[in-house]
Amino acid sequence: MEFTLLAAAAIAGACAYAMLWWEARHGNAATCTANLWEVGFVSVIAGIFIGRIVAMLIDGVNPIVHPMDVILVRSGVSTVGASLGALGVFAWQARRQPVAMADGIAAAALAGLAGWQAGCLVRGTCLGTASDLPWAIAQAGSSVTRHPVGVYAALAFGAAAVVVAWWKAYRQPPAGAPAAIAVIVAAGTRLGLEPLQPSISGGPVWFYATALAVGLGALVWSILTRK
Numbered sequence: 001m002e003f004t005l006l007a008a009a010a011i012a013g014a015c016a017y018a019m020l021w022w023e024a025r026h027g028n029a030a031t032c033t034a035n036l037w038e039v040g041f042v043s044v045i046a047g048i049f050i051g052r053i054v055a056m057l058i059d060g061v062n063p064i065v066h067p068m069d070v071i072l073v074r075s076g077v078s079t080v081g082a083s084l085g086a087l088g089v090f091a092w093q094a095r096r097q098p099v100a101m102a103d104g105i106a107a108a109a110l111a112g113l114a115g116w117q118a119g120c121l122v123r124g125t126c127l128g129t130a131s132d133l134p135w136a137i138a139q140a141g142s143s144v145t146r147h148p149v150g151v152y153a154a155l156a157f158g159a160a161a162v163v164v165a166w167w168k169a170y171r172q173p174p175a176g177a178p179a180a181i182a183v184i185v186a187a188g189t190r191l192g193l194e195p196l197q198p199s200i201s202g203g204p205v206w207f208y209a210t211a212l213a214v215g216l217g218a219l220v221w222s223i224l225t226r227k
Contacts, residue, residue, distance in 0.1 A: 008119025015115030016040060019108040019161060026169040036105045040112075043090040051082025080207050102179035107168065110161035110182050117157060120150030128196040147196045153189055160185040176222035183215030 020037055055076040056063050063070055094101035120126035127139055128149035136145035164178050191208035 004119075004123040007122045008116055011119045011122070012112045012116035013041070015118075015158075016108040016112030019111035019165060020105075023104075023107060023165055023169065026165075036101065036108065039090065039093045039101065040105050040108060042093065043086045044112075046089040047082045047084075047086025048077060050085025050088075051077040051079070054078035054081030054085075080204050083207070083211075099176045099179070103168070103173075103176065106178040106182035107161045107165035110157050110164060110185060113186060114154045114157035114161060117150045117154035120154075126150035128193075128198055149193050149196045152196070153193055156189045157185065174222040174226035176218060180215050180219035180222055183211055184219065187211035187215055 017037060049070070052070055052072075053063050055078040056066075056069060058078065059076065061069055090101075090105075091098060124139075126148045127137060127146040129147055130136075130144050131147045132145065133147070135148065137148050138145045160181070164181055167173050168178055187208045190203065191205065191212060194203050194205055194208070197203060
């Protein structure tokens with residue numbers, strides 16, 4: 001794993017932890033008693049591991065025969081595998097209080113995603129398709145300016161994290177609504193920015209669309225079942 005990847009992960013972790021710290025001081029709406037930081041950290045690490053295994057299998061590499069290749073995260077991690085793996089591990093840890101814990105970690109998850117996307121400035125992976133907009137950025141050694149897609153995503157996730165945290169602290173959202181909003185923002189942002197990526201066929205568009213539909217359905221359910 002290269003150092004820039006570690007730096008981006010550190011930024012993501014710091015942002016998530018800072019959000020949990022802020023919410024703890026201002027009243028996290030979650031009624032769960034679990035340590036959300038530990039639950040989230042374990043879920044993310046497990047998700048990355050699972051996503052790496054899935055990527056190896058897709059590439060035809062046997063993780064049992066080549067165990068050391070598992071740690072070469074920069075060589076590829078399946079977005080779908082990592083996401084589903086992290087959600088599965090989180091669901092198992094939150095099996096006693098699933099809705100409360102999902103709501104509790106929603107803003108922190110968005111903050112962590114914002115930090116991870118902002119880490120593209122360290123990794124040099126922010127740029128997407130060509131653009132003439134005033135804020136477009138040119139890669140070193142190139143005269144072609146491009147959309148800073150990573151920055152767009154970081155701003156969207158960061159703004160959503162603040163809104164969700166404020167909503168939880170100063171209002172009484174329906175149970176499950178903060179988590180649903182987090183899923184909607186995460187999936188909707190990735191889906192919306194996919195055309196600005198260097199290759200519009202590179203991302204799992206079907207996965208983002210499915211997650212968006214699930215998030216919208218969960219939001220409607222939380223509102224209709226509010227007591």
